[in-house]
Amino acid sequence: MKQSLMVVALLGAIAAGSVHAQTAVQIYGTVDAGLIKRSGQSLNIGKRASNTLGFKGTEELGNGLKALFQLEMRYEPDTGTNEIGANGTQRPLFQGQSRVGLQGDFGMVRIGRGLTPYHETVGAFEPFHASPSPAGFWTDLAVAGYTSQPLDVAGYSNNRFSNAAWYNSPLTNGFQVNAAFATKENGGGPAVIGRGTATAPQYPVGAEASVNPFSITGTYNNGPAAFMAGYERNAIESKVWSIGASFAATPELKLMGLYSKQDQEHNRFANANTNAWVLGANYTMGPGKFLAGYGQKDTDGLQKVKQFSLGYEYSLSKRTYLYVDASRKKGLTTVPSTVNHYDVGVNHSF
């Protein structure tokens, strides 16, 4: 229970009514750190899940209307810095999200920066519950290698929109629609050569998006079964779509699958189509949970990537668990082309 919820609970019991229409700032977060061993690297200390420190709150405006905000820092627990991108760049202070909005009978509208509906929805149908770790599938095979912000600062994020507005519909008979729409503002990123040349890139430095990026998904939950479909287009007109399903075969066993397709025809001469699929399972046994997944990503004319991952999480409480993972990814265009990844660590939420 978060600090402010404790206060709210107290107020509910003791001083009910006196704080109507007030915001309680909730402080929340996650610290996840462990040992990692990857092929070709020395043993290192790193993370499996994202590390967050967030501040959020809602304000009752009356008539069922609420104002809400959420600011979420990201950091690296092994070095204490802001979250670091693939190229070593320090990401924004509130890399997790920075949004403000209104919620009511009509649904929820938010503005700012955050995960796209596409990436957020896909993450719920992936067996490593949207872990950004290479042990999971979320940031690569589950989305066919697609990137949401190709014109943003290099390394800032692959699955967020800056300068965007979000809409989430109310949940109606198990259906929900989620959408986001971004402006054409350039995010300060490098040039994208695309179908141009090094001297005349398709998107020069400082170029705006050639179309407004957008992202839309629909989900349907019906008892043990859930389904999703999502579509997104980014600033350089790459498109991606996915369909996914999950099914709780027994209370302990959840099965899931995803199929995704990325179309980069607008910014690639070759290798423009990528197909990917992931099959996964979660099996709960007492305080333990097994995670398993297998997937393939096939880009036209390039080597096929195959990934197999196994994980185990042991809960010490509802908010703290230990984990261990083993994963193998083959067919990479990098050297070595096969990478084994092992990790063991602790994840603590507050």
Next chain:
Amino acid sequence: MKQSLMVVALLGAIAAGSVHAQTAVQIYGTVDAGLIKRSGQSLNIGKRASNTLGFKGTEELGNGLKALFQLEMRYEPDTGTNEIGANGTQRPLFQGQSRVGLQGDFGMVRIGRGLTPYHETVGAFEPFHASPSPAGFWTDLAVAGYTSQPLDVAGYSNNRFSNAAWYNSPLTNGFQVNAAFATKENGGGPAVIGRGTATAPQYPVGAEASVNPFSITGTYNNGPAAFMAGYERNAIESKVWSIGASFAATPELKLMGLYSKQDQEHNRFANANTNAWVLGANYTMGPGKFLAGYGQKDTDGLQKVKQFSLGYEYSLSKRTYLYVDASRKKGLTTVPSTVNHYDVGVNHSF
């Protein structure tokens, strides 16, 4: 109501006395985001007011003495980064302020970094309540284009002192005096050519202030009327002074005016004197408030700048409002010389 105030209220009711002399850390802030359309730019998402996340507290020391601190982050909600300066530089983490001090019968003394008394006081006599948005007048016409930190890192701030001490007198018969005094420390900014040359700038890189910057204002509040006078000198010996007045003609209607003059004789061969004035009005109608202002800035020998701005704020609660602005600024030395600015958005405080 802030989180810690909730706790304090509870303690007041339930456990009075047991927490005497303790600090309650208050978490507070603002998220302000909306759509902006400016002449010559595509539609973008940005802010109107500053976006803050702050931590502050006071400690009762006995005999009316208090210790106090305030740390205030600034950020961009559309991208999640620290607040960005005009040139794209990420400003300091606690760009809002970072100060510690003591308060007692003598007034308040603080040390650290924050708004200068001059800028803070002027902001209370400006019709867009010190919004840094181009829709308001605060950062340009209300201060005759004056900058408080010319030797600080480029883009860090125009209206703050680093390395300074503040004094605020007690409020006596409606009068209050506010002052700040800064050291000569160089803030890491670029060279200022001034009356020198590119090869021998008046203030080279790493130069200290040639005099100690200081800022002083006096205010007088008497029922519906308020008056101010302020004077400030910066590290390169530019000086500025303003006088202002406001008058609540009716409970709904507040009128205000400002006259400012900047003297840059010490660091300019030409165009050294700038005069500016702003007239404004606020009109409250139910949950709505109209904001209007007109002003001119006249720099010797340069084109005269004229700005007219209209705004409307609709309160959903005491802490959340929607806003819409329209503004035109003419006579700029940039291209285009006339810029229209429109915005619509939401401002939420917590």
Next chain:
Amino acid sequence: MKQSLMVVALLGAIAAGSVHAQTAVQIYGTVDAGLIKRSGQSLNIGKRASNTLGFKGTEELGNGLKALFQLEMRYEPDTGTNEIGANGTQRPLFQGQSRVGLQGDFGMVRIGRGLTPYHETVGAFEPFHASPSPAGFWTDLAVAGYTSQPLDVAGYSNNRFSNAAWYNSPLTNGFQVNAAFATKENGGGPAVIGRGTATAPQYPVGAEASVNPFSITGTYNNGPAAFMAGYERNAIESKVWSIGASFAATPELKLMGLYSKQDQEHNRFANANTNAWVLGANYTMGPGKFLAGYGQKDTDGLQKVKQFSLGYEYSLSKRTYLYVDASRKKGLTTVPSTVNHYDVGVNHSF
């Protein structure tokens, strides 16, 4: 008392039992700012102690087991930035520490980044209670000039390990053992020429540690007396050890002494051995406390450094004090070789 402790106290009194096994996020910190005058510098505003804003919490897991985390920002109060390293580099957001771990009958295990046991332990036997100010001895003479992170980003920290695991034993009959062990990961620092040449440095850019850095200390507390011994080895195989003792001669008077020796044979052709010692005293008189220390650092073949420091702290409360220091350091290899340091300021904890 911190905010969340207030809540916990309330809960203890009012709703005991209902929040078992919950984390309360504690917000804590220090703001320390004052005036500093050093030989050869103009008067400036700066700090004496570290400035912190932290978030920490513990979760009861049952059977005496706890999960815990701590995230601690560091900042400069005079400019509002992240803490700045010696070379002007902005240090990591959570420069203070970022750790997660478990505590139980076995002691405490943590993973992440933080002070090494060596530096943390030495700091308790230094008369300026581990102040990083030049008025104290902690960062130089108390540790014979030793640095824990020579391969980290230049300026990030001299007394921390990144990518490390910590173990603290339970306190048994006054004895405690503290240890940390780091991976070989390169922290992104510059090349270290060492026993190589400028073109073939002993540790090139991007080099990993040649051995795993580690740090271990033991302490013994017995009534008025305390003893310590510590040893540490860094990524470039510099070694350091210290022994220290303190004794409360009377309730008001505490005496202390430290002897340290650094061995840089592995990465230096010459001047590889450094000896240092510090003697100190603290004397409490009502709300005031006098601090005094004298020490020498002798590096083979280099000029001997001598430092004498006097300080006085006047407590306005348990959490707020004023301070004044005067210090002289002689025999420096820089110009001037003798530096006087004076400061006066306020330190407020929350």
